[in-house]
Amino acid sequence: MTSLTKQILDRARVILVAMVAAFVGSAFAQGNLEINTPTIAALKQSMQQRHAALAPHYSSGAVGLAADGTIALRDASGVPMAQRGQVNALVAAENGDRAALYREIARANGHPEWEADVRATFARRWIDRAQPGWWVQGTGGWARK
Amino acid sequence: MAGVLAGAARATPLLEIGFGRVVHPSIIAEGVVATLGAEGEVARIFIRSLQPEGRVSRIADVTMTCGRLRLAQVIIECLEGSLEIPVLGERSGFDIAFDTGDRTGRVKIDSPQVGRVDLTVGTHAILTELYGLPLDRLPQVFAASSSWSPSGRMSGRVEYDFGPGRRLKASIRLDSGGFASADGLRAAEGVELAVDLVGRGQARTWNWDADIVWSAGEAYLDPFYLASGARLHLAARSEGDRVDLQRVSLNLDGVEEVKLSGELDLGAGMLRSGALALKGADLAVLGPSFILPAVAPAQQGLLTVEGTLDLVIGVADGTLSALEIGLDEVRIARSDGSAKVGPTGGAVAWYSDRAGELAVHVAGGRWRSLDFGAFDLRAKLDARSVELAAVRIPLLDGAVVFESVALVRGSRGWQGGGAAVVEPVSMPLLSEALGLPRMAGVLSASIPGLIVRPGEVVLDGALVISVFGGYLQASRLHLFEPFGRFSRLEADIEARAIDLTGLTETFSFGSISGLIDADVTGLELVQWRPQRFDASVRSSPGRYPRRISQRAVQNISALGGPGAALAIQRGVLGFFESFGYRSLAIGCRLENGVCTMTGIGGSEGVRENGSFVLVEGGGVPALNVIGYNRRIDWNEFLDRLQRVIASNAAPVVQ
Structure with missing residues (x-):
């Protein structure tokens, strides 16, 4: 795996985690x-x-x-x-x-x-x-x- | 040179001598300047820095002034003098006599604020005698003690022999002593303490023997409150910051024997490794002071403990490594009498680095009004898991059996699972134990999926009661916060073909013949009281005799409240003992303390005017019981039901 590929995958992983966190956060924001x-x-x-x-x-x-x-x-x-x-x-x-x-x-x-x-x-x-x-x-x- | 100087007054000193550094085995002085015959004083010694041996802070700018000075060959005497140590704040009376030949002498320091210290320096020993030394000045000498705010007065003598076989002997008494950490979570007040200590030094090692008697005062070492009365004997070996506790025994009220051994790291202020062993601890004495504050702090005052405990606590690398518990005749009970366990005996051995086991015999107990019999509890213990062997807990003429239960302690609490079975329990015994009218039948349960999660127990299976010719089945059982004060049970209940004759006679409700089915969904019990459910009870389908007695009719209408009405003249009712009926039903949806009622046909059967039919008559005379008040306060409804059941008198029909 080239270092560029690794960087792209790392970046994608970070974005994915952030999206999941944002989703969970927004889901909780709707809690009562x-x-x-x-x-x-x-x-x-x-x-x-x-x-x-x-x-x-x-x-x-x-x-x-x-x-x-x-x-x-x-x-x-x-x-x-x-x-x-x-x-x-x-x-x-x-x-x-x-x-x-x-x-x-x-x-x-x-x-x-x-x-x-x-x-x-x-x-x-x-x-x-x-x-x-x-x-x-x-x-x-x-x-x- | 020999002579006596007293009250001399000169513009320039007769003599001034400076010493860069004076070294004694027990003390090092630097920047020493001795001045003789200066203006207004006989002699003065100024020491820029005084560093006693051990963990004592450096003392700066010590000034000793002599009222009378005698110098005779090797003798130096400074009498009627004063001592000024800026860090201590005030002057003290001061006498010193020193033989420079054999390096012996004596020092007396006396101050109303600081107390009195007599120091006698011999060729191989220093004797320090203390008279009422105030400990609140200690942080000025021992900087490390400043965070503990020590108080009280200390008296006694300390003899330090610094010859080849070093020896330290101390006999100290503390009066009105105390200390307090900044947060008050570790503190003591009014402490009277006697310490007798002997230390023998060899190279870098010291061997210690100490007796400590705590005769008065109190202490709080979070979460434990301690009162005086303890006596401690200690044998230890120290080298630098490391203290090897070879033998520590403690006489404590309520404990036959307490022993401690291990290795202390004074630098880190922690017990690196060691073992605390308690033998013959009386739990009635130790329970409220030590066990409950540590194990169940929120339950203090709500639980009582008695019996005898043996305990070994092991520490390795500063963390708990072993726990060995022996139980004898131990009883644990809730103070309100709602639950108790014991007597219990056996052993528990837990280790952080290897397998342990639990083997306990429980002679019986009680949960609410249910007594349970003797059983053996056996389990394999690992650092963070428990694997329970099958356990059969006798309950009346049946038993509750747990099988293959394994639990793991995670960051949020215990979780795991297993299976449970309730071997048939006869309903006559169970109903009697629960204070209910005697009922025929059998209760049993099969819970193949017992799931434990933090704060939750799921019983995936069914609890079945065969009763009154039919059956009642509870499923989807969830128990939340099982050990909390507000435990909550959720379940669905289904009942089929319950014989009304037996049911109504058992509960003195009059007499109804026929069969009923019932469904209760979303049942929620908090502290075993219904808080929410959606229930419907109705005549079972099929052909069977259906008659209702005059009294039962009255009771049903009474349950409906003032709004309930009989669709028949009361005068006519009095002529008949019983009536035929086609169908009966009652529904209740409980929410927020209010029961919303329905009759035959459920919600769809409610008429436009809000009325609903509870009993639909059949035959002649035709009798209908109609409810008009759909919303009934649940507690009021229960009161009515209890009144109806409690009333054994024959109904009066007008």
Whole structure:
């Protein structure tokens, strides 16, 4: 195979991958993130109920909104030592619900393979909607909004 | 030269001597300038750089000033002096006596802020005595400790013999100690700690023996919360950054024995290789503190664990390499009583570089109201896969059997598959266990295609219940998030030729003779409660006796709600015990908590005025039950059904 042929094939491969990515992206863009199912409703309700317990930790900066759509115990120093485990359990439970929510929304759209896209979109959405003073994770690391 | 100088005041010093570099086995001083009899002071020694041996930061610009100075042959005494180290911030009281002949001496440093340090330098040893040394100053000396914000006060003595057989002996006590990483995920407060340490050096190697007693305080090492009460004995050998942990034993509440061995890399701050062994760990004690935070952090407070655990954790090249678990009388239960497993005993051995196995005996358990019997669980384990041997889990008088189940752990979770069979379970026992009226029949299932995907289990096959003379078959079974709090089951159900006489008598619904067929498509259960389905129940085709009792008529009309009506005068109804009927049907499409009802003919049978026929009469007198209210709240419908079933009193017909 000549180097010119190889270059042409490489270029064609790149174009093909880009086209597939664009197609998948545009397909996901048509997905319904607001879709509602009983499971989604139950998950949202569960997260809503937990929010009251998490909100003070968002405000204090103990818990932040991570770039991957989860939340993280990023600075526990303001939480009494004996309660850090409980906050950790809250964070784990919330992340469990969030992971289930992303999967369920992708499934409800009939495309389980969209889970990563749903997660990424929700990650941006959580961060956009975070209250001023909450800690969010961006490309440069953690920052106070 | 011999003499004493005190309070001298001269414009120019009597003497000024500079040393480029002074070397002692335990310390190196550079840029040393000794000034004698300068203006306003007796003597001053300035050291541009002081570098103690070990991991201590270089100390710059140390100034020692003497209030009284005695010089006698080889003796130098600097008394009532002061010591100024800029990095520590304030002056300290300072006395020094040094014999330049045999290079022995003593140093005393005393400061209200920094505490007191007595240093005695012998020909072959240095003794350091500490009195309330504040650890929050430690980062100024040990730069590496700055990210840990140490606190507390340290007292004790450290004796370092730097003769041919090097020896270090330390007895240190920490009061109100603590530390905190920047993110607070590793921290301790109020720590009282006693450390007794002996080290023996040979060439570049040190052998260590240490006893550490933690008597007060608390710590959080994410995700573990630890309270005081532990006692640790350590025997180790070190060379440079490498520490060979030869024997570490820990006395911990709830554990018979904890041992650790391995190789630490202090430079990299990691355990390169090693093994942690726990023997006789009481899970009731360790479960909430160590097991659940690590294994199921979201389930803390929701699960209880008890029993005894033996555990060996192996580390190689800084990663987990082996896990050996011994279980004895282990019970795991959900705190709300909805599920429990155990007692369980057996062993699990997993290795990253070779095959392991799992062999566990489960003496029984309960899932919701169903008890299951004893079974043996055996599996071959590889680094990222599990191959389960056939397992038969007794359930009432039948069993659930899993065959050829193999799972692989991928980046998104476990996936794989196998097959499952439910050996016949008698419905009388099952209905009783589920708190339902006693029903005759048998439940069985054949699932040749059991598929496991992350967050999803697909049961490709059919579950069949032969009941009330007919059968009920569930297919297209999908279980989503099986271990989540909001597990969801999807299925289609088909029922054929169900004998209404047995069904209605069993559920105290009055009496209806005849047969029915039913189809439920798109059934969706969340937390085992119906959330969505499209159901239709109707008379089976064919010739058979069809009669409906007065009470059943009333119950059907009651289910239809206030809008339901009998197309016959109630006065006439009272004269007859039962009525002939031609056909009956009821349909319900459940969505968003609302059941949209239909009758005979389904949607097409709904009349223009929205009414629908539930029972079409036959014979004389002709009786029709007609529903008018198509949209019924599902919970309200269930309440009505329960009221109807619960009401065993004979219907009152007016």
